[in-house]
Amino acid sequence: MSAMANVNVKETIRKYNLRLTKSLGQNFLVDNKVVDGIISASGIGREDIVIEIGPGVGSMTARLAETAGFVIAVEIDRHLIPALQDNLKEYGNVEIINEDVLKLDISDIIERTAARTGLKRVKVAANLPYYITTPIIMKLLEEEPGIGSMIFMVQKEVAARMTAAPGRKDYGALSVAVQYYSNPVRIMDVPPHCFIPQPDVDSSVIRLDVHEEPPVELKDRALFFRVVKAAFGQRRKTLLNALYNAGFFGADKEQIREILSRAGIEENRRGETLTIWQFAELSNVIAETAR
Ligand code: SAM
Numbered sequence: 001m002s003a004m005a006n007v008n009v010k011e012t013i014r015k016y017n018l019r020l021t022k023s024l025g026q027n028f029l030v031d032n033k034v035v036d037g038i039i040s041a042s043g044i045g046r047e048d049i050v051i052e053i054g055p056g057v058g059s060m061t062a063r064l065a066e067t068a069g070f071v072i073a074v075e076i077d078r079h080l081i082p083a084l085q086d087n088l089k090e091y092g093n094v095e096i097i098n099e100d101v102l103k104l105d106i107s108d109i110i111e112r113t114a115a116r117t118g119l120k121r122v123k124v125a126a127n128l129p130y131y132i133t134t135p136i137i138m139k140l141l142e143e144e145p146g147i148g149s150m151i152f153m154v155q156k157e158v159a160a161r162m163t164a165a166p167g168r169k170d171y172g173a174l175s176v177a178v179q180y181y182s183n184p185v186r187i188m189d190v191p192p193h194c195f196i197p198q199p200d201v202d203s204s205v206i207r208l209d210v211h212e213e214p215p216v217e218l219k220d221r222a223l224f225f226r227v228v229k230a231a232f233g234q235r236r237k238t239l240l241n242a243l244y245n246a247g248f249f250g251a252d253k254e255q256i257r258e259i260l261s262r263a264g265i266e267e268n269r270r271g272e273t274l275t276i277w278q279f280a281e282l283s284n285v286i287a288e289t290a291r
Contacts, residue, residue, distance in 0.1 A: 006032060007059040007087045009196065016083040018057070020197065024077055025129025028056050029153070031194035035060050038205055041187045042125055042151040044068050049110065049119045051147075053101045053126035053136060056080060058087040060127060065091040069119045072109060074101045102135055107145040124150035130199070133158055134174060141181040141210070151187070151207045159186055159204035167273050173232045176276055177225065180215070182208035216280035219287040227283040231271025239274075240267040249290045259285050 009028045012018070020026040029035060038060065044050055048068045055061040055073035057080060064071045071094045075084060081098050088094050095113070097104070110122055124140060124147055133154050140147060154162075157170075162178040163186055164170035178184055187205040192198040218224045230246035231239060243256050251259070260267045263282040265274070274282070 007057060007062050009057055009059050012057040012083050012087060013196075016057075018079065018083065021077065022197075023131070025054070025131050026056065026077070027130075027195040027197060027199045029059060029127050029194060030196050031190075032059075034188075034190055034194050034205075035063055037188055038125065038127075038151055038153070039063050039067055041205065041207055042123060043149060044123055044125065047119060048121045048123050049113050049117065051106065051110075051122070051124045053124065054129050055084055055096070056127075058084045060125065061088055061094060062091065064125060065094050068123075069093065070113060070117045071095070072097060072113060074099055074104060076100045102132065102139060106140070106143060110145050122147045124152075126151075127153040130155050130158075130201070137162075137208075138177065141178070141208075147210055149207060149209045150182075151205065153190065153203050153205050156189060156202040156204045159184075159206045162206060162208075166275050171272055173225075173228050176228045176279060178208065179276055180224075182210045184208050216277055217284075218280055219284045223287055223290075224280060224283040227286065228271075228279055231274065231279070235270065235272055237270070238268045239265065239271055242271055248286060251289075255289070259289055 009030050044064065044067050046069045049070045049072065050064050050068040052061055052064055052071055052073045055075050061071060061073050065088065073094060074097045075081065076099065078098050081096065084096055114120060122145070128136060137152065140150060160170045161172055161174045163184045164175045185207045187207055190203040190205060192202065231242050234242040234245060237245070239260060240253065240256055244253050257267055263278070263285045265278055265282060
């Protein structure tokens, strides 16, 4: 394996006469310092299987192959596959999968790769296609296939939402969901000129360190997320009104007052001020009441 093989993105685009597809979020990273920053913050090592989502023409994939035990690179665009294969041909530890990551059985792929390689630790790395950032991240977190940590390039504004604390303007259902499953750490901001073509937005690298155990105990996880959604769906309304309007098990206002009081939450609070522990308490009380 050669040391530090750099994939030249511009050269690859020219050589293969590639036309980048905006609707697939194809903004390729051309700043090697940023790639180095992602690799070093990822904590990836030889004992890791890494899933890379959207390898493009393989500039980060090559660096991942030099660092990880094994890399599974999932790319939807079949037009990129010949260039990707060519740029990665010297690495024996990369499998390219030409698929939509949202349709992929990730647990199954991890299981197969673990059996084949003897590796057990799993991490994810991706310069994400921004049009499906949330569905990809939520799929990886919810399906719980034993992933230890994930490092992502996302829109700066989305990174702010994922890391936001209660009461901040960016705090919302995404903050609660991401923080239920992981501890999000902002790594660095990345300006548009680090990509070709340049995106219209600023970007940030964020690492999600997945919790081994969730930080709160839930009686009913689906109900917890319904409560969170209801609370943020009507941000301007008090919790009393937001929960009433969401129509939980047909409860009247008096019953909801009672639920809030049992959860120790004042009825005129807005959902956007609740911590994840308070959402948990609230959904646990609702779960008991609805029984
Ligand atoms: N990793 C490369 C880089 O850093 O330059 C490319 C990143 S580019 C922002 C996003 C990549 O995700 C593109 O290659 C795009 O084709 C791919 N992609 C878009 N939607 C996808 C999906 N549903 N499943 C897998 N890959 C997808």
